[in-house]
Amino acid sequence: MNIRIKSTSFFLIIIPAMLLVSCDKDNSESDDLDRLAQMKREIIDMIGEPTCGDSTDCRIIGFGAKPCGGYWEYLVYSIADLDTTLLIQKVNQYNEFNETLNRRYGWESDCMVTPVPEIECIDGVCTAVY
16 A cells, blocks of 8 residues: 555656656747847847948848858848947857757758848948848
8 A cells, every 4th residue: 555655656746847847848948049039139239220331331240050050141230330349249149059059959941051142332221132
């Protein structure tokens, strides 16, 4: 009789604990996706509208890390009114975190190369031209 009670107690403790561990993994991926999205919002907000006097004010930077390699996209920014050192640092942190998540969760993607756009100053705004 004692053995049955201990077995039942054991399962009453172990099963919920296993469910909690399983939920933590899901929450962790969800939390990581939220963090990645927050990092992207900060970078996009930092860039704002990339105003320019001419095309020499305009730059691009590779953004995101595809699991197969390369960037997901290129962001256009202006050096006219931006702390480019801080931007580059934030984008590098984002890219490294994205790469970590690719490995951690086994994410996959197409292996197509994202085209690098030309950039021009059009009507006072740095613009990607494909």
